[in-house]
Amino acid sequence: MVKNSGDKLEEVIPDHPIIEKKIQKTLKLSVKEGCVANISTSLGPSYFAPFALAVGATAPQIGILSAFAYLLPGISQFNNSRKFKENKKKKIIVTRILLAYSLLLILAFTGFLFLNNFNHLVWAIIAIVGLYYYIIGPASSYWYVWMGTLVKDNDRAKYFSNRLKLNQTAGLIAMILSALFLDFMKRYNPSLTVEYTIYAFILLFFLSFLFRIRDVLLLNKHYEPHLKIKKKEEISFKRFLKEEPKTPFGKFVMFMGVFNLSMAIASPFFTLYMLQVLNFSYTWFIFTTIGAVLLNIVSLPLLRKISDKYGSIFLTKLSCFSISLIPLFWISTFFIVLSEFWLFTYVMLFMSILYGIGSAGLILVGRTYTYDANKTQNRKYAFPYLNLVVGIGAFIGSLLGALLAFLDINLMGSSLLIIFIVSFVFRIVSTIVGSKNLHEVRKTDKFKAEYFIRDLKPFHSLNRGSHRFGHHNYEVVHHI
Secondary structure (H helix, E strand, O other): OEOOOOOOOOEEOOOOHHHHHHHHHHHHHHHHHHHHHHHHHHHOHHHHHHHHHHOOOOHHHHHHHHHHHHHHHHHHHHHHHOOOOOOOHHHHHHHHHHHHHHHHHHHHHHHHHHHOOOOOHHHHHHHHHHHHHHHHHHHHHHHHHHHHOOOOHHHHHHHHHHHHHHHHHHHHHHHHHHHHHHHHHHHHOHHHHHHHHHHHHHHHHHHHHHHHHHHHHHHOOOOOOEEEEEEOOOOOHHHHHHHHHHOHHHHHHHHHHHHHHHHHOOHHHHHHHHHHHOOOOHHHHHHHHHHHHHHHHHHHHHHHHHHHHHOHHHHHHHHHHHHHOHHHHHHHOOOOOOOHHHHHHHHHHHHHHHHHHHHHHHHHHHHHHHHHHOOHHHHHHHHHHHHHHHHHHHHHHHHHHHHHHHHOOOEOOEOHHHHHHHHHHHHHHHHHHHHHHOOOOOOOOOOOHHHHHOOOOOOOOOOOOOOOOOOOEEEEEEEO
């Protein structure tokens, strides 16, 4: 144990009993905090697009809204990574969460303005949503660096998958209750459907803000170790683009950027398609999401085992292929004739399988591969640059989708069909061609088909020798 003079904190060894107790308490508290955060997200940001549609947003406007939602967090993370505060991560996260979720109160106010016949509110909503994503963006990268100093290397996949499973369960319950509430308000007075729907959104945004206040109170109780800088070297984005594409992590980043471009061409319009073309109720709309979340939760343990045994890159290919089939599935709805109930069942079943498995896999690999391929001191760049490249790709894809919506190319009575076709082609090509350049950064087994018919135990002792993203030198400093 080392005691520093003056006002400096007392530095202790990592396995000190007090530090171990602090870390374990924080990891348990983080699960609870994540549940509260997911509830808040389910009640607020999850309804940004439906709220915009309720006040009259067009298909191109939904595409633009999504474009800013994809791009601005990455830009914000990139800008803030250059001003990284090694020992003030908790303060930055809490401040940005409070500022971002305060905007939900302003968003709720636009609902009152709409009810009082104010015009051009959709562009104001797009601006507010964009500002929200710009403010909240760096919070996630700071959180990843923070948690990366607390979770042991061989426990990461297990801890994050278990945390994600519980967090999504809490968010799922919030989704169900909020959707039922929206439909109740929508049908409460048939002559005032629009008005009561807007009031429901206003209340949900307010509740989302309150839950985030609770989330902040929990975050303030977390233990935060310090990072001591031994050598500091700034990495410009230009340098990153020049040097990192030659490394396994850089190739992974570029692939994810291209794949998210292909996803974003159509993704913003699935909500519009369900609510305005298929005329799903908010409850049915949310249940299609819930089906995916449920399978997401159920599949996480299996996907974690796949990642542990066969590596993040194999799981990346599997997940991307699953997500590539989603537009093809939506295209099939143009050609089938089913009653409303059976159409909903068809949508929920296939969306649950394709998106549930695909999204869960990408969430896992986005975290585990970035952790595996980068030392602690370099994660402050790894996550922001990954998110920036992904955001740029998704931004371009969303604008391309918005352009296709603006051109209004009609196929089979809908302008959305051409958007789904283009997205499917982009997704499948990027998955087949782009994934060939990806490389695993740790030793893994060769995949065998019989894996899926037997129960495998996670391999926690795999050799984690990796190509490191090594530009900086930090030391994690624990303190009492």
